[in-house]
Amino acid sequence: MDFFSGFFSFVVAGGPAMWALVVCSIVTVAIVIERVYFYSTQRSDSRELLRQIGTHIAQNDIPGAIRVCRESKGMLPRILEFGLLRGDKDRSDISEALSIALMENLNLLDRNLPVIGTIAVIAPFVGLFGTVLGIIRAFQDIALKGNSTPAVVAAGVSEALITTAAGLFVAILAVIFFNYFKARIKTISQDYTVAANQLAEMLHFHNTGEPIPTDLYQPVGGTAAATART
Numbered sequence: 001m002d003f004f005s006g007f008f009s010f011v012v013a014g015g016p017a018m019w020a021l022v023v024c025s026i027v028t029v030a031i032v033i034e035r036v037y038f039y040s041t042q043r044s045d046s047r048e049l050l051r052q053i054g055t056h057i058a059q060n061d062i063p064g065a066i067r068v069c070r071e072s073k074g075m076l077p078r079i080l081e082f083g084l085l086r087g088d089k090d091r092s093d094i095s096e097a098l099s100i101a102l103m104e105n106l107n108l109l110d111r112n113l114p115v116i117g118t119i120a121v122i123a124p125f126v127g128l129f130g131t132v133l134g135i136i137r138a139f140q141d142i143a144l145k146g147n148s149t150p151a152v153v154a155a156g157v158s159e160a161l162i163t164t165a166a167g168l169f170v171a172i173l174a175v176i177f178f179n180y181f182k183a184r185i186k187t188i189s190q191d192y193t194v195a196a197n198q199l200a201e202m203l204h205f206h207n208t209g210e211p212i213p214t215d216l217y218q219p220v221g222g223t224a225a226a227t228a229r230t
Helices: 002-013 016-040 046-058 062-070 075-084 091-110 113-145 150-208
Strands: none
Touching: 016 113, 016 150, 046 062, 046 075, 046 150, 062 075, 075 091, 075 150, 091 150, 113 150
């Protein structure tokens, strides 16, 4: 209770701009929690998934490969399923279909991040706005009381410094998480793009009747070679 009363007093002392910064910080924390949870649901072993799919493709079992995707969680299986459903097309058509699926799904990785980026940019300006309000208040107090003793200007200066510090804190927090999520998105995007290209390669080998390079796609402990489709 003492913490909340102290925090409330701190916000009130910062003036009107502090309430805007409080809203920005709440929005930032909410988005961070949502994004962390979302990315945690996208964890998948792309190499193992491709091995399982490759085994079914090598056995001319496309429905089985599709079933593997549908039984797996995350966006990557949905992307690969999109390509498998068009597995009888030529490689360019499969690659195009996978590119479309990649764009549609990878856009979900960026969801809400522009909000964090915007907060990172505007939070210092909101703090600066509060600083200006605090200085204005200090000069008004001087004008009303006719003197400039520290006691007169203390409230206005305090308001100015609080909002400056709070604005910088919110901005720093937002920038840290924004950059972290961008790096995470880059890693996921590269992993998904490589997996999609590998699936297109597997389907190309399958459609042309050539052996699939099972050293890449067979499950660990599986056979070392695959027979071509007859």
